Amino acid sequence: MPGFFFSHNNMTELNGKEDYKLAEGKVLKKKQKTFGADLKSYLKCMVPHIESGIKTSNSRNVTLSAEEVIQWSQSLEKLLASQSGQGVFREFLKSEFSEENIEFWLACEDYKKTKSDHLHGKAERIYEEFVQSDAIKQINIDYQMREATAKKAQDPTHTSFDEAQKTVYILMERDSYPRFLKSRSYLNLLNQLQTNSSK
Secondary structure, eight states, X not given: OGGGTSOHHXXXXXSSHHHXXXXXXXHHHXXXXXXXXXXXXXXXXXXXXXXXXXXXXXXXXXXXXXXXXXXXXXXXXXXXXXXXXXXXXXXXXXXXXXXXXXXXXXXXXXXXXXXXXXXXHHHHHHIIIIISTTOTTOOOOOHHHHHHHHHHHHSOOTTTTXXXXXXXXXXXXXXXXHHHHHSHHHHHHHHHHHHHHHO
C-alpha cells in the first residue's frame, strides 16, 4: 500500500493531480532560480568583481565595461592587452584544455622584461615547463622550432623565445580566438555587461 511508505504530510501534499502539478511547478521554479544564480556566480568567477570593478596589476580599480569587452572582438592583440581579457580568455582556454598557450605567451612577455642577470634561470624554467618534448605544459610547435628554441635557451638573450611565442600567438589567433568570440562565456559576459549598463 503506497500510504505505508509516505508520511502523512507527503500524502496530503501529493493528494490529487492539481497538488502534484503545483509541487512540480515549485520544483521547476526553484531549479530555474538556481540556474540563474549559478550563471551569475560563473560570470563572477570568470571576471572577478564585475560589479565592483577589477583590480589591475597597478592596483587601481577599473570597472569592466561593455565597450572594453566589445574591443576584445577587434583583435587578439586587443584582448591580450587587457588584464581582464587575459583572465577571461585563459578560463576559456582551460575549458578547451589548451591554457598552456596563453601561459607560455605570458611567460614570454614577462621574460622580455627580465634583467639580464636573471635571464638564464627564467629561460631554463620556460624551456622545462613549455618547450622540452616531455614538458608538463608542452606547447604545439614543430620539431625544428623545438630544437632551435632549446639551443637559444642554453645561451639566453631577450629574444630567445620570440619565434616560438610568435608561432603560439598565430595558433591562438587562428584557432582558439575565433571560437572564444562565439563562445557562451564571451557572449554571456558581454550580454551581462550590456544589460547592467542599460539599467
